[in-house]
Amino acid sequence: MSETQVPKNTQDKKGMSRRNFMKNTGLLAGGLVGGGLFGGLITNQMKKQPASDKKPAASENKDMEARTFFSKTEDFETISAATERLFPEDKAGPGAIALGVPYFIDRQLSSDWGSNAKEYMKGPFPQNQEAAYYEDQSKDQNKQGPNSVTQVAAPTPRYQTRMNRGEIFREGVKTLQDTAQSKHKKKFFELEGEQMDEILTMLEEGKVRMNGIHSTVFFNLLLQTTIEGAYADPVYGGNRNMAGWKMKEFPGPRMGYLGQIEDEEFAVMKQESLRDYQEMWG
Amino acid sequence: MAKKLEKVDVVVVGSGWAGGIVSAEAAKAGHKVVTLERGKPVDRGDYVGVKDELRFSDRYEMMQNLAPETITSRNTLDEEALPVRTRNEMMAGTDLGGGSVHWAGATYRWRPIDFEIRSKTIERYGEKKIPEGMIIRDWGITYDEMEPYYDKWEKTAGISGEPDPLGDKRSSDYPNPPMKESPAIRLFKDTTKKMGYHPYQVASANLSQSYKNPDGETIAQCMFCSFCTEYGCDFGAKSDPLVTVIPTAIKTGNCEIRTNSLVRRVLHENGKATGVMYVDLRTGIEYIQPADVVVLGAFSFTNNRLLMLSKIGEQYDPVTRKGVIGRNFNGQFNITFLGARGFFDKKKFNLFMGAGALGGTLSDFAGDNFDHTDLDFINGGGIELRQYGHGPIATNSVPKGTKGWGPEFKEKSVHYTNRSLVAWYTPAVMSWWHNYTSLDPTYTDEFGDPLLRITNKYTDHDKAMAKFGIEKCTGIMEKMGADIVDPDSIPEEFDHIYDGGHYAGGVSMGENPETSAINNYLQLWDMENLFVVGGSAFPQFGGHHPTATIGALSYRASEGVIKYLKEPGLLTQPKKEGAKA
Numbered sequence: 001m002s003e004t005q006v007p008k009n010t011q012d013k014k015g016m017s018r019r020n021f022m023k024n025t026g027l028l029a030g031g032l033v034g035g036g037l038f039g040g041l042i043t044n045q046m047k048k049q050p051a052s053d054k055k056p057a058a059s060e061n062k063d064m065e066a067r068t069f070f071s072k073t074e075d076f077e078t079i080s081a082a083t084e085r086l087f088p089e090d091k092a093g094p095g096a097i098a099l100g101v102p103y104f105i106d107r108q109l110s111s112d113w114g115s116n117a118k119e120y121m122k123g124p125f126p127q128n129q130e131a132a133y134y135e136d137q138s139k140d141q142n143k144q145g146p147n148s149v150t151q152v153a154a155p156t157p158r159y160q161t162r163m164n165r166g167e168i169f170r171e172g173v174k175t176l177q178d179t180a181q182s183k184h185k186k187k188f189f190e191l192e193g194e195q196m197d198e199i200l201t202m203l204e205e206g207k208v209r210m211n212g213i214h215s216t217v218f219f220n221l222l223l224q225t226t227i228e229g230a231y232a233d234p235v236y237g238g239n240r241n242m243a244g245w246k247m248k249e250f251p252g253p254r255m256g257y258l259g260q261i262e263d264e265e266f267a268v269m270k271q272e273s274l275r276d277y278q279e280m281w282g
Numbered sequence: 283m284a285k286k287l288e289k290v291d292v293v294v295v296g297s298g299w300a301g302g303i304v305s306a307e308a309a310k311a312g313h314k315v316v317t318l319e320r321g322k323p324v325d326r327g328d329y330v331g332v333k334d335e336l337r338f339s340d341r342y343e344m345m346q347n348l349a350p351e352t353i354t355s356r357n358t359l360d361e362e363a364l365p366v367r368t369r370n371e372m373m374a375g376t377d378l379g380g381g382s383v384h385w386a387g388a389t390y391r392w393r394p395i396d397f398e399i400r401s402k403t404i405e406r407y408g409e410k411k412i413p414e415g416m417i418i419r420d421w422g423i424t425y426d427e428m429e430p431y432y433d434k435w436e437k438t439a440g441i442s443g444e445p446d447p448l449g450d451k452r453s454s455d456y457p458n459p460p461m462k463e464s465p466a467i468r469l470f471k472d473t474t475k476k477m478g479y480h481p482y483q484v485a486s487a488n489l490s491q492s493y494k495n496p497d498g499e500t501i502a503q504c505m506f507c508s509f510c511t512e513y514g515c516d517f518g519a520k521s522d523p524l525v526t527v528i529p530t531a532i533k534t535g536n537c538e539i540r541t542n543s544l545v546r547r548v549l550h551e552n553g554k555a556t557g558v559m560y561v562d563l564r565t566g567i568e569y570i571q572p573a574d575v576v577v578l579g580a581f582s583f584t585n586n587r588l589l590m591l592s593k594i595g596e597q598y599d600p601v602t603r604k605g606v607i608g609r610n611f612n613g614q615f616n617i618t619f620l621g622a623r624g625f626f627d628k629k630k631f632n633l634f635m636g637a638g639a640l641g642g643t644l645s646d647f648a649g650d651n652f653d654h655t656d657l658d659f660i661n662g663g664g665i666e667l668r669q670y671g672h673g674p675i676a677t678n679s680v681p682k683g684t685k686g687w688g689p690e691f692k693e694k695s696v697h698y699t700n701r702s703l704v705a706w707y708t709p710a711v712m713s714w715w716h717n718y719t720s721l722d723p724t725y726t727d728e729f730g731d732p733l734l735r736i737t738n739k740y741t742d743h744d745k746a747m748a749k750f751g752i753e754k755c756t757g758i759m760e761k762m763g764a765d766i767v768d769p770d771s772i773p774e775e776f777d778h779i780y781d782g783g784h785y786a787g788g789v790s791m792g793e794n795p796e797t798s799a800i801n802n803y804l805q806l807w808d809m810e811n812l813f814v815v816g817g818s819a820f821p822q823f824g825g826h827h828p829t830a831t832i833g834a835l836s837y838r839a840s841e842g843v844i845k846y847l848k849e850p851g852l853l854t855q856p857k858k859e860g861a862k863a
Contacts, residue, residue: 085687085688086687086688087687087692088688088689088692090689090692090693092692092693092696093696095692113341116349116368117349118342118347118348118349118369119348119349119367119368119369120348120349120351120352120365120366120367120368121349121367122365122725122726124724126362126364130361130362130364131364134364134778155686156370156371156779157368157370158371158777158778158779159367159368159370159371160364160367197688200687223686223687226687227675227678228336228340228675231335231673231674231675232335232336232340232675233334233335233336235334236336244674245674247696248674248677248696248699248700249634249699249700250634250673250674250699251634253333253334253507253509254507255505255507255516256504256505256506256507256517257505257506257507257508257632257635258503258504258505258506260506260632260635261462261464261506261632261635261636261640262462262463262464262465263465263632264465266630266631266632266700267632267635274332274333274334277331277333278331280331281330281331
């Protein structure tokens with residue numbers, strides 16, 4: 001958790017520095033600068049010098065490691081254990097817990113996304129066969145459409161419940177705990193891995209009854225947020241030290257790859273975060 | 283009481299390509315224009331330095347807030363529709379520039395047969411080729427008539443491309459050369475060429491060089507940064523209304539753009555539109571904006587709903603099959619964009635690089651470029667391999683049969699991150715009597731107005747087409763050398779996921795007012811000073827992505843609006859004979 005530093009300058013060997021970027025796009029050479037909207041914009045946006053590395057490395061900041069949604073430690077431990085089963089540590093790299101995924105989920109649930117601020121939440125909310133069918137359709141269709149390659153590789157949660165996502169998670173945690181208790185007389189996070197998997201599979205397949213919602217919807221949300229937490233920018237509390245990105249050799253946000261897009265060889269680059277990227281723009 | 287404002291020549295609803303183009307053209311012609319946009323004001327600076335996959339691709343930063351208003355959805359007439367509640371299930375753009383800002387940039391002209399699908403199908407295969415219940419028709423405009431408008435839009439947008447070897451007559455080349463080729467695209471092209479097909483580079487609104495358009499707007503060069511589809515461009519290098527038609531409209535001094543302004547009604551008297559009623563979403567104050575001409579240039583859902591809420595035109599009833607508003611709902615739905623995914627164990631691609639429209643494509647199975655005599659469908663579509671630039675949250679494909687979570691999922695999803703490619707088919711979806719839009723009887727928006735209800739189901743025709751495309755893409759992916767090839771499976775039924783934004787029709791174009799809502803100037807048959815512009819005009823879909831056709835239709839409509847202001851009246855006379863369906 002300690003090796004990550006803010007890069008000294010925001011350029012890789014083959015990457016693009018701010019100056020090269022401007023040169024390559026013709027922004028320095030003429031034509032564009034001062035001409036039109038983009039010219040004005042780019043000169044305003046880029047007038048700052050690249051920031052120095054005086055800020056603390058992200059890994060030294062432990063302030064994020066506190067709960068803002070789950071009050072009870074036990075609830076948080078339950079979610080943590082479940083996410084680690086979905087996305088376990090292996091030889092490729094850290095699992096959900098080491099990546100900070102549980103904290104990511106905690107913060108997402110206390111955000112406007114967790115309270116469904118931008119979703120249609122007006123009734124009626126029928127709890128009939130049609131609504132159940134709507135919530136639990138074939139998953140094969142979730143990766144189709146012109147924008148689908150840009151979306152989470154989890155089945156789309158189809159929503160017909162009056163609960164918001166935070167409330168679904170509270171019900172979900174309780175369901176995990178109650179199922180562990182009734183099947184094994186133990187707390188969920190004290191179970192053996194395979195026992196946890198068995199319960200998660202029951203939820204995934206809709207075999208556990210939940211109040212007001214199909215258990216598949218909760219499972220899908222849990223899987224979606226686990227993947228998001230592993231790979232979203234570290235600013236959201238997961239993907240600690242960009243370790244999720246390192247596993248995938250994803251470099252993070254960059255100016256661009258104009259000089260590399262045609263290359264046959266695979267480009268291995270050091271990871272940079274949104275913070276690094278915004279520092280460069282100034 | 284709504285506050286009445288001073289009358290203008292033209293009031294335009296929406297600021298995407300449709301509303302933006304009409305606003306710019308009418309203002310350039312000297313008319314006073316007010317453009318109303320429900321979203322917030324944004325400019326290029328709002329998209330600089332914000333490359334954040336979670337915020338844009340998974341929390342839908344640029345998509346409509348569904349809390350105040352969404353749609354409802356069902357498959358058949360006897361079901362009760364349920365609301366599409368979350369932005370995971372429906373994406374429609376918002377804010378200044380609309381959905382035209384977050385788009386990918388893939389640009390295709392539709393084919394002559396797309397505009398004359400009914401007559402050309404009958405001519406080549408006989409009337410029996412068109413199945414019972416399919417209500418396709420000719421548009422009332424031909425490709426040759428559309429060509430100048432395509433050409434104009436391509437120049438406005440600075441499209442970067444090379445001609446389709448199987449394409450149609452062009453009056454000029456694309457204004458900019460095609461984008462660079464990545465190794466993945468090279469592999470697709472080399473392979474399909476060897477297979478005897480005719481691949482070429484997808485024409486793109488991500489520009490291959492910096493460019494000044496005929497209106498004097500500058501668009502920068504694409505950096506292949508990969509934060510493209512679902513994002514605004516960091517560099518002003520993706521052609522969208524914010525870098526083209528909106529500044530063009532504003533600099534005339536004739537166009538005022540009002541954001542946070544939600545239009546709730548088109549007002550009309552004695553068969554003529556008198557203006558619109560809108561709400562300032564910050565204050566809640568209602569305004570009446572009177573105008574000589576009203577243009578609906580919003581997203582197709584909004585264009586449909588506003589006519590219905592305003593009680594303009596006759597609502598389509600699928601039982602009697604009478605009425606036109608809501609008829610011919612269509613789109614590139616989830617059953618399109620099926621194909622095959624290949625997993626390469628010995629190859630690794632720089633898939634984190636890319637651009638929305640970076641891709642290779644071929645038209646060998648588009649339109650009527652192949653014989654349909656022994657096939658159980660008509661028309662066709664492009665086959666594409668695109669390199670959008672893959673975000674790490676989205677890129678978790680694993681071979682079929684792999685569990686969707688746990689150790690095996692993690693290992694394979696990490697391993698194949700830069701080793702998996704997709705080829706897909708983008709077929710033309712036809713229109714059917716049972717797929718339509720109407721107002722929902724139960725669910726309402728924040729003002730108590732009914733939501734738009736979509737009734738849509740898949741047909742055997744859709745499935746036959748999808749099956750054909752999957753087979754072709756599977757063949758290509760195998761020849762490309764993938765170690766594992768997973769063909770997509772064909773869904774049984776439409777799953778109410780409104781992904782991608784390619785939803786169309788409902789206010790469709792034609793020659794006969796009994797079956798079409800608008801004429802070929804996008805002028806409403808029933809209200810001659812009302813123009814309804816955008817994808818809502820498609821009587822059925824074409825076999826490629828829709829944006830260039832929306833751009834071209836918007837230039838056509840602009841011409842109509844300007845003509846009408848000079849000399850009011852119907853710009854095209856209806857034809858009733860021979861215009862069946």
